[in-house]
Amino acid sequence: MRAYIGFLLSLEILVGLGVSCYSPPREPQVSGPISVVRFPEPWVKWKGDAWVGVNDHIQYVIRKTSKGPAGGELLFAAKQGFDGSLFGKEVYDFPENFPGYDYYSDNRFVVSPDGGFGVRKASAAEWNAAEKPLHSYHFIKSFENPQVTGKGVKYNDRLYRKTGESWGNEVALVSPRSTWIAIFSYTSREKPQKSFIPGFGRTEPGHGEVFLDVYNISSGEKAIAARAAYGERSSFAPSMLFGASLWVEDRYFIMPLHWWLDVCFVGILPEK
Secondary structure (H helix, E strand, O other): OHHHHHHHHHHHHHHHOOOOOOOOOOOOEEEOOEEEEEOOOOOEEEEOOEEEEOOOOEEEEEEEOOOOOOOOOEEEEEEEOOOHHHOOOEEOOOOOOOOOOOEEOOOOEEEEOHHHHEEEEOOHHHHHHOEOOOEEOEEEEOOOOOOEOOOEEEEOOEEEEOOOOEOOOEEEEEOOOOOEEEEEEEEOOOOOOOOOOOOOOOOOOOOEEEEEEEEEOOOOOEEEEEEEEEOOOOOOOOHHHHOOOEEEOOOEEEEEOOOOOOEEEEEEOOOO
């Protein structure tokens, strides 16, 4: 019986990794102070005598320098384990709580907003010398939430409209000082993948397009609009991207475009 269940789970994985009926990969489209950042190699950790992928409950950890007229460079690492929600909605540091599971990647990268969001490898010395900025996770979720309508999210008596047709688990992320609100949505012509085993099915389609809209809460004006295909290399739920997004301070917004975090949107909003 166990062998049969294992066979079915393996078959589901193969189906999920199979060729999608969607068109070839499309380049993300962005409007406003936002760009696509691609990291040149997978996030990895040296364990024992081999490199292993950082690939379970993975999230970005950001550090920052004061270098540059755009407000500094951002240093990215990936962390497997627990994010800021374990400690609260806002956090500066991410302790490693479970040895062997909860750890940082050994590779890190510097993203320079000056000159087109260039990416280069960061040394351990650079990482250790950089400041630890505020990471913020003030999510608004869709489940039984009267703030969420078919058109958008109600916040502070204003409706912030979505662009995609559907909501995921997380519908919005408010910046720490309530200056900005990011709205998440998606569109797909695909139905969620059914499971061969009851209880293992998905509630969201594995391929489609995700949409991001960032609004100024004070004025209600849209500051950023972005969209990107998802699920083209391997199928996954769009909520995996929404739930791994974060605000860094009240200025930097980051949203991954694949669940293993090798590419992301990085938005830099005005300080005032």
